[in-house]
Amino acid sequence: MRFSTLKIAWRNLGRNRRRTLLGVSAIALGQFTLITVNGLNAGYFESMLRIVTGPLIGHVQVHQRGWREERAVDQYIDNLGRAESEIKTLPEVQSVSARIFSPALGAAGEPGREPAEAEMAMVVGVDVPVENREGGILASLPAEDLPGPGSVVLGKVLAQRLKLTPGKTVAVIGQDADGFPVSNIFLVKSLVKGGNEIVSRLGIVMPLKEAQDFLVLPDKAHEIVILGNDYRKAGELADRIKSLPGLKDAEILTWKEAFPVIVRMIGMKTWTDLIFLAILFIAAAAGIANTMMMSTFERTREFGMLLALGTRPGRLVRMITLESVILGLVGVAVGSILGAAVVYLTSQTGIDYGALSGIRGQEINFQGLTLSYIVYPKLEFRNVLFGVGAVMVTAFLASFWPAFLAARLEPTEAVRA
Amino acid sequence: MIGNDGNLLVSARGLTKVYRLGAIEAPALLGVDLEVKSGEFVSIVGPSGSGKTTLLNLIGALDSATGGELRVLGQDLSGLNRRERAELRLKYLGFVFQSYNLIPVLTARENVEFVLELQGVGRERSARAGEVLNELGLSEFADRRPLEMSGGQQQRVAVARAVASSPKLVLADEPTANLDGENAEILLHMMRRLRDEYGMTFIFSTHDPRVVEHAERVITLTDGRVAKDERHAPA
Numbered sequence: 001m002r003f004s005t006l007k008i009a010w011r012n013l014g015r016n017r018r019r020t021l022l023g024v025s026a027i028a029l030g031q032f033t034l035i036t037v038n039g040l041n042a043g044y045f046e047s048m049l050r051i052v053t054g055p056l057i058g059h060v061q062v063h064q065r066g067w068r069e070e071r072a073v074d075q076y077i078d079n080l081g082r083a084e085s086e087i088k089t090l091p092e093v094q095s096v097s098a099r100i101f102s103p104a105l106g107a108a109g110e111p112g113r114e115p116a117e118a119e120m121a122m123v124v125g126v127d128v129p130v131e132n133r134e135g136g137i138l139a140s141l142p143a144e145d146l147p148g149p150g151s152v153v154l155g156k157v158l159a160q161r162l163k164l165t166p167g168k169t170v171a172v173i174g175q176d177a178d179g180f181p182v183s184n185i186f187l188v189k190s191l192v193k194g195g196n197e198i199v200s201r202l203g204i205v206m207p208l209k210e211a212q213d214f215l216v217l218p219d220k221a222h223e224i225v226i227l228g229n230d231y232r233k234a235g236e237l238a239d240r241i242k243s244l245p246g247l248k249d250a251e252i253l254t255w256k257e258a259f260p261v262i263v264r265m266i267g268m269k270t271w272t273d274l275i276f277l278a279i280l281f282i283a284a285a286a287g288i289a290n291t292m293m294m295s296t297f298e299r300t301r302e303f304g305m306l307l308a309l310g311t312r313p314g315r316l317v318r319m320i321t322l323e324s325v326i327l328g329l330v331g332v333a334v335g336s337i338l339g340a341a342v343v344y345l346t347s348q349t350g351i352d353y354g355a356l357s358g359i360r361g362q363e364i365n366f367q368g369l370t371l372s373y374i375v376y377p378k379l380e381f382r383n384v385l386f387g388v389g390a391v392m393v394t395a396f397l398a399s400f401w402p403a404f405l406a407a408r409l410e411p412t413e414a415v416r417a
Numbered sequence: 418m419i420g421n422d423g424n425l426l427v428s429a430r431g432l433t434k435v436y437r438l439g440a441i442e443a444p445a446l447l448g449v450d451l452e453v454k455s456g457e458f459v460s461i462v463g464p465s466g467s468g469k470t471t472l473l474n475l476i477g478a479l480d481s482a483t484g485g486e487l488r489v490l491g492q493d494l495s496g497l498n499r500r501e502r503a504e505l506r507l508k509y510l511g512f513v514f515q516s517y518n519l520i521p522v523l524t525a526r527e528n529v530e531f532v533l534e535l536q537g538v539g540r541e542r543s544a545r546a547g548e549v550l551n552e553l554g555l556s557e558f559a560d561r562r563p564l565e566m567s568g569g570q571q572q573r574v575a576v577a578r579a580v581a582s583s584p585k586l587v588l589a590d591e592p593t594a595n596l597d598g599e600n601a602e603i604l605l606h607m608m609r610r611l612r613d614e615y616g617m618t619f620i621f622s623t624h625d626p627r628v629v630e631h632a633e634r635v636i637t638l639t640d641g642r643v644a645k646d647e648r649h650a651p652a
Contacts, residue, residue, distance in 0.1 A: 004523075004531050011522035302521070305514060308479055310507025310535055312500070412479045415514060 005315065009322040012295065013330075019291055020327065026287030027331025028338065030280035031387045035339025037276050039377035043347065045269045046378055049231075052259050054135030055097065056196055058225035059234040060241055061258050062087075065251045067222055073102045074177045076220040077250060083224065086244040092229045092237055097136075098221035100125030100211040102174055106154075106204055108162050109169030109185040119161045122202040123174055125211025125221070137199050138192060145190035147206050152186040155203035156193040166190045172204055176216035184214055231255065273383065277390055284328060284391045288398035292324050296402035303406045304414025313407035320406055324399030328391040336384050343379045350374040426586050426618055427453035427476055431485035434471050434641075445471040447641040448485065455585070458612050459620045460632030467638040469622035470590055476620065477510055477588045478502040490585055507535055511579030511617075513589035518575035519563040525550060525574040526559040529581045536582050549581045550574070553607055569600025573607060580611055587611075589621045593628055605631045 013020045053059060062083070067075040077083060080098055087096050106121035124137070128146050131137040138146060138153065145166070147153045152172075154164060164170055166188050173183040186206065193200050212218055228237040234254040242252050256263045296303075303316055354373030432449040435442050446468045453459055461469045474480040475487055478494055479502075487494045490509050497505065506512070519528045529546035538545065550559050555573055563571050572592060579587050587608070593601035609631060611617050621628050629635055637645035 004527070004534050007527070008520065008522055015522065305512075305518065306520070307503070308477070308506065308512050308514075309532055310503050312503060410480075412474045 005319050005322060009319050009326055012299075012323050013327060016295065016298075019294060023287040023291035023327050024331040024334060027280075027284045027328055027391055028335035030283030030287075031332045031335025031384075031391065032339040032342075034276045034280045034387045035336060035379070035383055036342050036377070038273050038383040039339070039343035039347075039379055040351070040375060041269050041272050042380045042383075043377040044375045045266050047372065047375070048262060049266055050135065052255050052262050053231035053234075055095070055130065055133055055139075055225065055227060056135055056137065057255050057258060058097070059228045059231050059255055060226040060238045061253050061255075062224040062226070062241065062247060063222065063251045063253075065249070068251070071101060071103070071222075073175060073215060073217075076100075076177065076217060076222055077224060077247075078220055079246060080219045080221045080224075083244070083246045083250075086246045087224070087226055087241060090237070090240055092233070092240075094227045094229060095130055095133075097127040097130040097225045098125075098208055099127075099223040099225065100208060100215065100217060100220075101198070101222050102211070102215050104172050104174035104204065106158060106162055107171045107173075108164055109171040117162075118173070119158060120202060121158055121172070121204050122198055123172060123211055123215065124199055124203050124205045125208040125215075126205060128207050137196055137203075137205060141190055141192060147189055147210070149207070149210060150187060151189045151206075152210075153190050153192045153203075153205040154188050155198075155200045155205070156191045157201040158203060159188070159191045164188050170204065172214075174215060177220070178216070180216075182214055182216065273386075277386055280387055281390050281394055284331070284394040285398050287331065288324050288327055288395050289401075291327060292320065292399050292402045295323070296320060296406055300406075300409065300414050301416075303409050304411045304416075307409060307411040308415060316406045317403040320403040321396060321399045324395040325392065328395035329388075332388050332391040336387065340379055340384065343377045346377045347379070350376045424454045424456075425452060426455050426457075426490060427451065427620070428488045429476075429485065430487075432472075432475065432482050432487050433484035434468070434475060434480070435483045445641055446475070446482075449638075449641070449643055451636065451643065451646075453586075453618065453620060455618055456612060456616045457618050457620075457634055458609065458632055459618075459634045459636060460629050461620065461622045461636045461638060462624055462629055463638035463644070464624070468641040469624075469638055471641075472638065473588050473590050473620065473622045476586075477512060478505050508582075509585050511582070511584035511587040513572065513575050513579050513587065513592045515591040515594045516568075519571055519578070521563050524560050524562050525555065525566070525577070528563075528574060529578045532578050532581055538582075546581060549577050553577050567600070569596050569603065572596060572600070572604055576604065576607055576611075580615075580617060583615065584617065586618045586620065589619065589623075591623055591625070592621060593623065593625045598627065601625065601627050 062077060064075045064077055084096050084098065087093055100123065102123045104121045104123045105118040107118040126137055128138065132141065132146060133139060141153065152170065154170060162170065168188050169185050170188055171183065171185050173181065176182050192203065192205060199205060208221065212220065228234065238252050238254045241247060306316065352374050429449050429451040432446055434446040435444045449472060461472060463469050475482050476489055478489065478497065482495065492505060520531060523531060526546045529549055530542045533542035533545060547559060550556050553573065555577055558566055558570055558574060593604060596604065605628060608619055612619055623629065634648045636643055
C-alpha cells in the first residue's frame with residue numbers, strides 16, 4: 001500500500017465532513033449498541049450462570065431416582081458417608097455438600113395465650129461450612145449467625161410470616177422417614193435471603209447432622225451437590241460419578257440437566273449477540289455504502305484525471321476500498337470506545353432493571369432460583385472484535401460496487417463528466 | 418520507444434474516430450494525416466465539434482481510433498491494450514486538462530509527487546517535486562491545496578505536474594479556457610520556456626487566440642479533417 005493512497009483515502013473523508021460524520025455515526029451507533037446490549041446480556045447471563053454452576057446448584061447433583069418429582073422424606077440417598085468418600089476420591093472434585101429437604105410446619109416457639117399460627121416450611125439440613133462459601137445457601141451470614149446444635153436460620157419470608165426475629169425460637173413439626181411425627185424447638189440465629197427460593201420462602205436451615213437427628217435420617221441425605229474444577233466439564237464429572245459403586249442406583253444430573261430452562265435461556269445469548277451483530281452489519285452497510293457511492297459519483301472527473309495520468313484501475317480500487325475501511329474503522333473505534341466506557345461504568349454501578357421497570361424489590365424468582373434485578377454488564381472483548389470484523393467485511397463489500405465502477409471508467413468520458 | 422525517425426513523435430495516417438451510440442454513428446475524425454516532431458509547439462484549432470479534443474485524446478492514448486494508423490513515440494497505439502496505454506501515458510506523456518486538473522485533497526507539492534510516485538520514483542520524489550515547483554516559480558504554492566489557489570495558479574501547478582517527469586510530449590486540452598488574460602499569458606510563457614529549455618513537445622487543443630499566437634504551428638480541423646496546417650512565428 002503506497003503512502004499517497006492512504007493519504008488520499010484519509011483526506012477524502014474530510015471533503016464532505018457532514019456525510020462522513022453521518023457514516024461514522026451510523027457505524028459507531030451500531031457498534032455501541034452491539035457492545036452495550038451484549039455487555040448487558042453477558043452480565044445478566046453470567047450472573048445466571050454463576051448461580052446455576054455455583055455451590056447452590058453445583059456442577060453435578062445426586063438424588064434418589066424420583067426425588068425431584070415427589071420430594072418425599074423417604075426418598076433418600078443411603079450410606080451417605082460412603083458415597084461422599086467415593087466422590088471425594090475423584091481428582092477434579094472441589095467440594096461435596098449433602099442436603100436434606102423435608103416438608104414441615106413451623107410456628108413461633110414462644111408460649112402465648114393464643115394458639116400459634118403455623119406456616120408451611122421446609123427443613124433444610126446443610127453442610128454449614130460448605131454452604132457458607134460464596135454462592136452457598138448461607139453465603140451472606142457471618143460466623144456468629146450460622147446455625148449450630150439447637151439453632152437454625154430462617155428464610156426471610158418465612159420469618160416474616162411467623163413474625164420471628166433472630167433470638168426467638170421456632171417450633172418445628174415434621175415427619176421422619178418412617179412417617180412418625182417429630183417436633184422440636186430451635187433458636188432462630190439469623191435470617192437468610194439467598195439464591196434459593198425454597199430457602200428464602202420456606203427454609204428452616206440447620207446443620208446436616210441436626211436435620212439427620214431430627215428427621216431420623218442417619219447417614220442419609222436427599223441431595224448431594226458436587227462442584228468440580230470446571231462447570232464446562234460437568235458431563236465428564238457426572239459420568240465418573242455414575243461409575244462409582246456406592247451411587248450405582250442414584251440419579252446423577254449435570255447442572256444443564258437439572259435446569260434445562262435456564263440453560264436454554266443462556267443459550268439465547270448467542271442468538272441475541274447475532275441479532276445485534278446483524279443490526280451492526282446493516283448500520284455499517286448503510287453508512288458506508290451511502291457515503292462511498294455518493295463520494296465516488298461526485299469524483300468521476302477526478303478518477304478520470306487519475307486514470308488519464310496513468311493511474312492503474314487497481315490503484316483506484318485500493319484507494320476507494322481503503323477509504324471505506326478507514327471510514328469503518330473510525331466508526332467502529334468511536335463506537336467501541338463509547339460502548340466500552342458505558343459498559344465499564346455500568347459494570348461498576350450496576351443497572352437496576354427493577355427500578356427502571358417500576359418494580360419494587362431487587363430480586364426475581366425464576367425456576368426456583370432467586371435472581372437479582374440488578375445487572376452488572378460485562379465487556380466481552382470478543383464482541384468488540386466481532387463488531388470490528390463485521391464492519392471490516394461490510395466496508396469491503398460496500399466499497400466493491402463503487403470501486404468496480406471507478407475502475408471501469410473510461411478516462412475521456414470521466415474527465416468530461 | 419522512440420520511432421525510426423528520432424524526431425518524429427506523432428504520426429497519424431488516415432486516422433478516423435466514429436462514436437457509436439446504439440444505431441447512431443457520430444464521426445469525429447475522418448482521415449486525419451499528421452506528423453509532429455520533437456520540440457514542436459503545436460496548436461490544434463477549430464470550431465466546436467471539429468474533433469480537436471478527440472484528436473488529442475487519441476494521441477494521448479486515452480481513447481482508441483476506429484480506423485487509420487496512429488503511432489506515438491514509435492508505438493502503434495492500435496496494438497496496445499488498456500494497461501499498455503496507461504503505461505505509455507504514465508511514462509512518456511504529460512497532460513494538462515481544461516479544469517479539475519489537480520487532486521483536491523493534496524497540496525501542490527503532493528500533486529506533483531503523486532505522478533512521480535506513479536512512475537516509481539523513490540524517496541527523492543519530494544525533493545524533485547520541490548525543484549520542479551521552484552523552477553517554475555511556484556514554490557510559494559507548494560504547500561497549498563487546490564482550493565487555496567486561483568485557477569491560474571492551479572493550471573500552472575498542473576503544468577508542473579505534467580512536466581515533472583520530463584515527458585517527451587505534453588498534451589493540453591483547452592488549458593487557458595478558464596483563465597483570464599494575465600494568467601493565460603503566464604501559463605503560455607511557462608510552457609514555451611519548458612519547450613525552449615528542455616525540448617519538450619507541446620500540443621494544445623484550443624480556440625483561444627492567445628494560445629494560437631504563441632504556437633509555432635497551427636493545425637486547423639474542420640468537420641474531422643485537417644483543413645489547414647500552418648507554421649508561423651510565435652508572438
